[in-house]
Amino acid sequence: MERRTGIIAALDTTNALNIAREIREYVDAFKVNYPLVLSEGISVVKELSSYGPVIADFKIADVPHISAMIAEIAFENGAKAVITHGFTGSDSVKAVLDVASRYNGEVYVVTELSSAGGQEFMTGVAERIVEMARNLGCHGLIAPATRPERIRKLRELAGNMQILSPGVGAQGGKAAEAIRAGADFVIVGRSIYEGNAVENARLLAEQLKEVI
């Protein structure tokens, strides 16, 4: 089976809808985070989903009944997937998965953040989090493009789960390196939407084709 790779556009920008419409042919999904959703309202998820699959990057990190409520709101507003933290423990992740299954939705679990601080408390438990996510039947993982050696390590434990890799561009990670290390998709924000978004997305998509 041919390996599949691609781009997830992180739309942490007020101009998200216009950019999504412009770049949709070059990207596989759109990722939205709280700054956009809190500013524009949850309806932005549904609006964006008319241009492609939306991943609600709510980094869910609460007790099970609240985590489930947050996931429910994401899916009922048209999200295809949610991102949850794993360090909160298996009961919270399972609560999110239970909601997702009712919507035929997907759940991606953060292993360690792409920021430097992600190494302070998360790197030490990231491998156990991968194991938990795999055992629960999660769809994928979030692993940092800023530390490709960590993607490589977590890839070994990830089984069939997909790896989405943020931290490309402004945070210092390189898309090609992340893919070579084992990421399936790179998550790219500012390097797409700052400047000429269409041209940035087109070039990145071309670049990725040459990697695998």
Add this chain to the structure above:
Amino acid sequence: MERRTGIIAALDTTNALNIAREIREYVDAFKVNYPLVLSEGISVVKELSSYGPVIADFKIADVPHISAMIAEIAFENGAKAVITHGFTGSDSVKAVLDVASRYNGEVYVVTELSSAGGQEFMTGVAERIVEMARNLGCHGLIAPATRPERIRKLRELAGNMQILSPGVGAQGGKAAEAIRAGADFVIVGRSIYEGNAVENARLLAEQLKEVI
């Protein structure tokens, strides 16, 4: 100096504004979480703040620049405090603190969740998270009423930081036990707003007066 204790009402309910108005004389602050804010819009924070201080329980858990954006939205909409996770590392917590200081706002750091899963990955690093929060100058901690022995342990390390303790009532924790273990405030949700909210809040406030 007399020890100060009290109640924070967690308004994880669609009827939040009415309940806040009814119970305000018995509680010290209102805590709002994403389910309410995503359903009602961020303006609910400002509306609630007319009845008392609002703690935005956004359990911020992202890379620094996104964490800062989330905190900014909370404070500019009238929140008095935000709740952030600590396991994301010191750079994210510091980013939130920097925003808070511009609003004269407060930052509370989650040590370990009150749910059972909170013990899987968080309990093992909770003491280091307390140390980090204290060194950064955070205002307080979130520690679980469901495990008073953990409140007692974290209290020893907390210095002058306040401890807010969720998990009282529906989750099985007992307010008096949490206070005796060292919590300054108990966070109570369903045990207040399910049933007669005014009577529930009044009785709880009376009960707490007898504890210290």
